[in-house]
Amino acid sequence: MFIDIQFDEDWKQDFQHRLHQEGPWASFELYQLAYQAACEQLVPSFTGLKAPEHLYHIQPYDYQLETARRVVEEMNGKAILADEVGLGKTIEAGLILKEYMIRGLVKKALILAPASLVNQWSRELNQTFSIPAVVQRKAPVWEHADVAIASLDTAKRPPHNEIIQSIDYDCLIIDEAHKLKNDQTKNAAFVRSLQKKFCLLLTATPVQNRIEELYHLITILKPGWLGTKADFKKRYESGGDVQRLIHQVMIRNRRDETPVNWTKRNVINQTVTLSEEEEHLYESLCTLAEHAALPGFSRTLLKRELASSKEAAFLTLKEMDLPAEGLNAVFKKMQACSRNSKAEALLEFVQQEDEKVLVFTEYRATQLYLQWFLKQHGIPSVPYRGGFKRGKKDWMMQLFQGKVPVMIATEAGGEGLNLQFCHRLVNYDLPWNPMRLEQRIGRLHRHGQTKDVKVLNLAAEATIEADILARLQQKIGMFENVIGRIDAILGQSEDTKEQSYGR
Amino acid sequence: MDDKAMLNFSESLLTTCGAKVIDRTHQTITVQLTEDLDKALMNRPFYWHYIEKTNGIKQPKTLTLTTDTEAKADAHLHQGSPRLHQLFRYAKSQGAWTCLYDQAPAGKQPEPLEPWLNVNVTISKFNGLREDTPLSIGLHLISGARVEGFMDNVTERSFSLAPSAYTYPVRPLITPTAALRRIELFITETLSHKPKGWAEEAIIKKEAELSLLDQFFQDTPDDPTYQNERRAIEERLQPKISVQVINGGLFYLPKSILHHFQA
Structure with a gap:
């Protein structure tokens, strides 16, 4: 068998040049020191990790070291790191990157992370791993920085995109990779166009709604690994060995398998019975939507909003072109409706727990309403949402950590929040995607949480929220079937017990 | 390498290069740089550019290195410390070529010193991962005799950049260029007899990955992703060996050696 051997020509040429010129030569001391330095930097074996001894500030957990070892030795540096939230996927990715850099196999690396996490990556790589990583801001740094960090949004825009596409990256790391779940998006197309030898996709939620999402992620990682999409679907639906294939390119550590002491997570689903007037209101809205022949999407939206608060539904209804007669009937019922049973349930929970409570809602109007409603009962609260500036977000966080007992956040506020000091969470209304619930819970139930966490999921009885709850259970079932078990997201309330974990 | x-x-390197030790404890050293x-x-x-442009007074900095995790210093030395690796790189760049004469104690008669070519190399095998083996070879430029572990054998001796008064260097019969060629041949020869399991495994992996890829893109062979991925797999898994010279040079040694x- 022929193996190509490359000899170092540069040294030879320089040596001959120096022989000719009779110097300059190194002293024996320097010559020995050079030899010693080189021996110190050797990679003594194909196997084993050299990165851990290079770390100064942290001692990684065994499961993190084992993950890094498997990715490097067994998976050829292409993997989905799918640990549950809070287990330190960044540390694992840093270990792998560092290992390849020490081994001289990676020089140019690109890290794509959500904008809110870019600085955190930079700190982690520079401080913990002594990897000189540069954050892309305005002027392009791609060519002179060997390790660059950027948000996907920055990277895919000109002039950056073309520069990045022209660079032969040794390693590509994508954080929160579930954002690439849809292969039709610009993000996914951009990532597919990048050149990469090694690739790490980080996500706690490789499947959110549909099994195809996982297919798309793996196809970015290793095109062809799962065959064509049609092959894969057929195989999955006929109960083929997709798990085995998936677990060869994915590692998922679970909290309860780690030596870290995790506090418990208690999840309760509370089905709230609506008052008579609320029921009438809901029915009248359903009738209106039916008569006006609204598209399914709008219909669902309105029902979900109304199940949240009439304020949320009102704002949408106002914008819609609907027959005045039906609309007025609904508005009249809205005026007549003086109660919000879910808000009352929330109030009861807040009063009874006598602890800090983080409330998530899907709608801004509900967010405002809940603030007002709680205030009526003498409970102050702070809002939190994605649109806030960094400084305002920090200020809201500080207030909540201080004396304000309730924070009401919208979905976009969820990312990057660290609220270990809080132990109570209420999902005031439910998203379709169970992994978004997991991400929300992860804001509290993460590294550094010292107490058990209680989660309350509210659902209005006999409304669309009951359907959502059932769908959530189904999706969790699929996730567990393909990816592996998952910590409780939904509780086991009366109505959902039968379907829960049903596969 | 342990802390000590x-x-x-670091101390040897910096002082060998002309730095003056200002302060030295068992965990910390401060030097005045040149x-x-x-x-x-x-x-x-920018500082140096400015000073040179304005003919200002040159003030090289001091550098404090420590292995004490609590101490204040310019750099904390540990296995992965960027400063330590910078010093490694600097040492390698400064100590790459030499021509040295043995400093044997003066005898009664002038003693001849015979030339050797020493080359220290790192042999790196790549198969998606990497493994290095160091090799220190000496070739006697009179007889063509070859020894391994050359550095270990000379490390206790003292050398200088010029022959001492009671010695005289003998001219090589084999030119350094020819000697280098012999050493390369020897390395190629030796490697061809070593086990190749590491490379065969890589080839198998590579073929498997390529065949999955080829199937996947069989209907769209012009997809740029296909070409990118194909090249990446080749680069990653095609086994190869690189021989990097750490350093090397001429050593004039007594006949008895x-x-x-x-x-």
């Missing part, structure tokens, strides 16, 4: 070795290495060291290590090109090596 790291500190000793201009060259400052330029090489401290990363302040040949027997010593062969013993």
Whole structure:
């Protein structure tokens, strides 16, 4: 068998040049020191990790070291790191990157992370791993920085995109990779166009709604690994060995398998019975939507909003072109409706727990309403949402950590929040995607949480929220079937017990 | 390298290159850098540019290195410390070529010193991962005799850049260029007899990955992703060996050393 051997020509040429010129030569001391330095930097074996001894500030957990070892030795540096939230996927990715850099196999690396996490990556790589990583801001740094960090949004825009596409990256790391779940998006197309030898996709939620999402992620990682999409679907639906294939390119550590002491997570689903007037209101809205022949999407939206608060539904209804007669009937019922049973349930929970409570809602109007409603009962609260500036977000966080007992956040506020000091969470209304619930819970139930966490999921009885709850259970079932078990997201309330974990 | 070795290495390197020790405890060292060291290590090109343009007074910095995790210093030395690796790189760049004469104690008669070519190399095998083996070879430029472990054998001796008064160098019969060729041939020959399991495994992996890829893109062979991925797999898994010279040079040694090596 022929193996190509490359000899170092540069040294030879320089040596001959120096022989000719009779110097300059190194002293024996320097010559020995050079030899010693080189021996110190050797990679003594194909196997084993050299990165851990290079770390100064942290001692990684065994499961993190084992993950890094498997990715490097067994998976050829292409993997989905799918640990549950809070287990330190960044540390694992840093270990792998560092290992390849020490081994001289990676020089140019690109890290794509959500904008809110870019600085955190930079700190982690520079401080913990002594990897000189540069954050892309305005002027392009791609060519002179060997390790660059950027948000996907920055990277895919000109002039950056073309520069990045022209660079032969040794390693590509994508954080929160579930954002690439849809292969039709610009993000996914951009990532597919990048050149990469090694690739790490980080996500706690490789499947959110549909099994195809996982297919798309793996196809970015290793095109062809799962065959064509049609092959894969057929195989999955006929109960083929997709798990085995998936677990060869994915590692998922679970909290309860780690030596870290995790506090418990208690999840309760509370089905709230609506008052008579609320029921009438809901029915009248359903009738209106039916008569006006609204598209399914709008219909669902309105029902979900109304199940949240009439304020949320009102704002949408106002914008819609609907027959005045039906609309007025609904508005009249809205005026007549003086109660919000879910808000009352929330109030009861807040009063009874006598602890800090983080409330998530899907709608801004509900967010405002809940603030007002709680205030009526003498409970102050702070809002939190994605649109806030960094400084305002920090200020809201500080207030909540201080004396304000309730924070009401919208979905976009969820990312990057660290609220270990809080132990109570209420999902005031439910998203379709169970992994978004997991991400929300992860804001509290993460590294550094010292107490058990209680989660309350509210659902209005006999409304669309009951359907959502059932769908959530189904999706969790699929996730567990393909990816592996998952910590409780939904509780086991009366109505959902039968379907829960049903596969 | 343990803490002590790291500190000793740094001290030897810096003082060999002309730095003056200002303060030294068992965990910390502070040195006054020379201009060259400052330029090489401290990363302040604008300062030096400015000083040289304005003919200002050159003030090289001091550098404090420590292995004490609590202490304040310019750099904490540990296995992965960027400063330590910078010093490694600097040492390698400064100590790559040499021509040295043995400093045997003066005898009664002038003693001939015979030329050797020493080359220290790192042999790196790549198969998606990497493994290095160091090799220190000496070739006697009179007889063509070859020894391994050359550095270990000369490390206790003392050398200088010019022959001492009671010695005289003998001219090589084999030119350094020819000797280098012989060493390369020897390495190629040796490697061809070593086990190749590491490379065969990589080839199998590579073929498997390529075949999955080919199938996947069989209907769209012009997809740029296909070409990118194909090249990446080739680069990652095609086994290869690289031989990097760490350093090398001519050593003039007493005649007796040949027997010593062969013993």
